[in-house]
Amino acid sequence: MEDAEKRELPSYSRAEVSKHNSHESNWIVVDDFVYDVTKFAKFHPGGKQFIDRVAGSDSTNAFYKYHRRDVLETVAKKFRIGCIREEERRKGKERTLEKKKGDLELVPYAEPAAFAPSVSGKPTSLYYNETHVKFRKACRLFFDTHVAPTCVKADENGEHPTKEVYELLGKNGLLVARMPKGPWMRDVVENCGVELLGGVHVNEFDSFHELIAHEETCRLGVPGYVDGLGAGLVIGLPPVLQFGRPDVARTVGREVLLGKKRICLAISEPAAGSDVAGLQTIATKDPSTGDYIVNGVKKWITNGQFSDYFTTAVKMQDGTFSLLLIDRAWGGVDTKPIKTSYSPSAGTAYVTYENVRVPKEYLLGKEGKGFMYVMFNFNHERWYIVAGTNAANRLVLAECFKWANQRIVFGKKLIEQPVIRGKLAIMAAQIEAVQAWTEQITHQMNVLSHEEQSVVLAGPIALLKFFCTRVANLVSDEACQIFGGRAITRTGMGRIIEAFQKSNKFAAILGGSEEIMADLGIRQAMKHMPNARL
The missing domain is CATH 3.10.120.10 (Cytochrome b5-like heme/steroid binding domain)
Incomplete structure (x- = not known):
C-alpha cells in the first residue's frame, strides 16, 4: 500500500x-x-x-x-x-511494518496462539478450524473498516454508538454471533437477511466463533465505547431468547439482533450488587389482569441510558424473584447517566421504575423462578467478561512490545533492558494461561447442554473470571511501569494503556466480584468433594 x-x-x-x-x-x-x-x-x-x-x-x-x-x-x-x-530509501528491519486493514498482528503474543504467525502454516490448535480463521479475519476487517476510524473520538466525546452502527453490526451478524448457540441465529439468517462474516454457515457456528466475536469487539482499545457496542445485549438478551414466550422472544430477538432496538440487563441496585438476593425492586400483581406493576430502582446498568428494553429482576410479594422484560415505551421508566471511570459511551445508567405496568406475557420463564434464571445467565456473562478482558489484556501486551521496541532510553532500546523483558514475560505467561483455560471451557460449552453447563461449569467459570481479572490488574500495573508518564496520559502513545488502567477493575466487579467468584468456585467444587479423611 x-x-x-x-x-x-x-x-x-x-x-x-x-x-x-x-x-x-x-x-x-x-x-x-x-x-x-x-x-x-x-x-x-x-x-x-x-x-x-x-x-x-x-x-x-x-x-x-x-x-x-x-x-x-x-x-x-x-x-x-x-x-x-x-x-x-531506508533499508532493513528498521523500516516501518506496513499493516493493512484486517491484518492480524505480527507482534509476539498479540494474537491467541492458534492465530499467531506460523512458519509451517499448519494448524496449531485442535479447537479451531478454517472457518474460525476466516471468521476472525473478517471480523478484524469489519472493525478496522467500520468502527476503528471513529470509535476513539466517539469515546473521548462520550458519544453512544449510533443506531446506524448497531444496524451495521446486526446486518453482518456481529450481534447474533455474540449470543449463545440457539435457533435465533438460524431465524435471523434465514428470515431476516443477516449474513455471518467470513462466509460461516449457521451449521458451522459454535462457541469458538462466539469467543472470537467477543475478542474482536473488545480489542478496539476504547473500553467505554466497546461496552456501548452491546454489552447490555450480550447479558440482557439471552434470558429473553431462552425463557421468553415464543412470540415475545421472536419479536424482541429480531428487533435487537438486527440492531433496530437495544436491550440491557437490570439486576444491580444501590443496595444489591453481588448480593442478588438483596434486590428490593418490587412487582405486585394486578388480580384482574394478571399484569405486573413494578416499582424500584436499578443502578450501574450498562447501556441503560439508551436501551429500549430492560431485562429486569424483581422481587414478588411472596419473597420470591422473577424476571420481567420491560419496554421503555410503556412509560414509567426513567434513566439517568452515571459517571464512571470510563467513557459515558457505555450508557451506564440509574434506572427508575414508577408504577410500570408489565403485561403478563412479558414474564420470562415461570413466576418465582427468576433467581434460577439469573444464575443460569451468569455463567455466560462471566465467560463473556473473560473473553473481552483477556482480549484487552492482549492488546495492552502488544502495545508494550511495540513501545519497548521503539523507545530509546540510555542509548538503547527499552526492550534491551532485562527488567523490561521480565515484565513482558510475566504478562505473556499469565495471558496465555487465561487463554488456554478459556479455550478449554469453551470446548466444554460446545459439547455440554445448557443444563449440564450450569452444573459442571459454574465453578470453573467463576474461578477463571477471578484469575483473569487478577491478571488484568497485573497487566495494567506492569504496562504502566513500562510506559511511564505516557501511561497516565489520555492521548498519544499511551492512550490504550491509560484507558485500560482506569477500566480494568470493571471486570473485577461486574458479573460478580472477585471475592464472590473465588468463594463460589470453591463452594461448587466442594459439592463433589468425597466425604473421606486422609
Missing part, C-alpha cells in the same frame, strides 16, 4: 530535502515520505521548536519518540508532498 502510494507522489533526493532546513521552509522525512511542515510548526501541540530543530532532516526516529504511527495517516497526511527516491 505504501509503495503504491509512493509511486504516485513526486520523489526527492535527501539532498533536496536538506535545503529546506529553516522555519521559513521546513521539510522533514518520516518513513521515506516527505512532509512540508512549515505552516504546521506554528500549530504543533508540543511547540514550534520541536519542528524547527529537525528541519531538512530525516526525522523518523525523532517522530517515533513522541507519536504513534496512526498520526501519519490522520494529522500528518495533509502535509505529505512527496517521497524519497527509491534508491535512497
Whole structure:
C-alpha cells in the first residue's frame, strides 16, 4: 500500500530535502515520505521548536519518540508532498511494518496462539478450524473498516454508538454471533437477511466463533465505547431468547439482533450488587389482569441510558424473584447517566421504575423462578467478561512490545533492558494461561447442554473470571511501569494503556466480584468433594 502510494507522489533526493532546513521552509522525512511542515510548526501541540530543530532532516526516529504511527495517516497526511527516491530509501528491519486493514498482528503474543504467525502454516490448535480463521479475519476487517476510524473520538466525546452502527453490526451478524448457540441465529439468517462474516454457515457456528466475536469487539482499545457496542445485549438478551414466550422472544430477538432496538440487563441496585438476593425492586400483581406493576430502582446498568428494553429482576410479594422484560415505551421508566471511570459511551445508567405496568406475557420463564434464571445467565456473562478482558489484556501486551521496541532510553532500546523483558514475560505467561483455560471451557460449552453447563461449569467459570481479572490488574500495573508518564496520559502513545488502567477493575466487579467468584468456585467444587479423611 505504501509503495503504491509512493509511486504516485513526486520523489526527492535527501539532498533536496536538506535545503529546506529553516522555519521559513521546513521539510522533514518520516518513513521515506516527505512532509512540508512549515505552516504546521506554528500549530504543533508540543511547540514550534520541536519542528524547527529537525528541519531538512530525516526525522523518523525523532517522530517515533513522541507519536504513534496512526498520526501519519490522520494529522500528518495533509502535509505529505512527496517521497524519497527509491534508491535512497531506508533499508532493513528498521523500516516501518506496513499493516493493512484486517491484518492480524505480527507482534509476539498479540494474537491467541492458534492465530499467531506460523512458519509451517499448519494448524496449531485442535479447537479451531478454517472457518474460525476466516471468521476472525473478517471480523478484524469489519472493525478496522467500520468502527476503528471513529470509535476513539466517539469515546473521548462520550458519544453512544449510533443506531446506524448497531444496524451495521446486526446486518453482518456481529450481534447474533455474540449470543449463545440457539435457533435465533438460524431465524435471523434465514428470515431476516443477516449474513455471518467470513462466509460461516449457521451449521458451522459454535462457541469458538462466539469467543472470537467477543475478542474482536473488545480489542478496539476504547473500553467505554466497546461496552456501548452491546454489552447490555450480550447479558440482557439471552434470558429473553431462552425463557421468553415464543412470540415475545421472536419479536424482541429480531428487533435487537438486527440492531433496530437495544436491550440491557437490570439486576444491580444501590443496595444489591453481588448480593442478588438483596434486590428490593418490587412487582405486585394486578388480580384482574394478571399484569405486573413494578416499582424500584436499578443502578450501574450498562447501556441503560439508551436501551429500549430492560431485562429486569424483581422481587414478588411472596419473597420470591422473577424476571420481567420491560419496554421503555410503556412509560414509567426513567434513566439517568452515571459517571464512571470510563467513557459515558457505555450508557451506564440509574434506572427508575414508577408504577410500570408489565403485561403478563412479558414474564420470562415461570413466576418465582427468576433467581434460577439469573444464575443460569451468569455463567455466560462471566465467560463473556473473560473473553473481552483477556482480549484487552492482549492488546495492552502488544502495545508494550511495540513501545519497548521503539523507545530509546540510555542509548538503547527499552526492550534491551532485562527488567523490561521480565515484565513482558510475566504478562505473556499469565495471558496465555487465561487463554488456554478459556479455550478449554469453551470446548466444554460446545459439547455440554445448557443444563449440564450450569452444573459442571459454574465453578470453573467463576474461578477463571477471578484469575483473569487478577491478571488484568497485573497487566495494567506492569504496562504502566513500562510506559511511564505516557501511561497516565489520555492521548498519544499511551492512550490504550491509560484507558485500560482506569477500566480494568470493571471486570473485577461486574458479573460478580472477585471475592464472590473465588468463594463460589470453591463452594461448587466442594459439592463433589468425597466425604473421606486422609
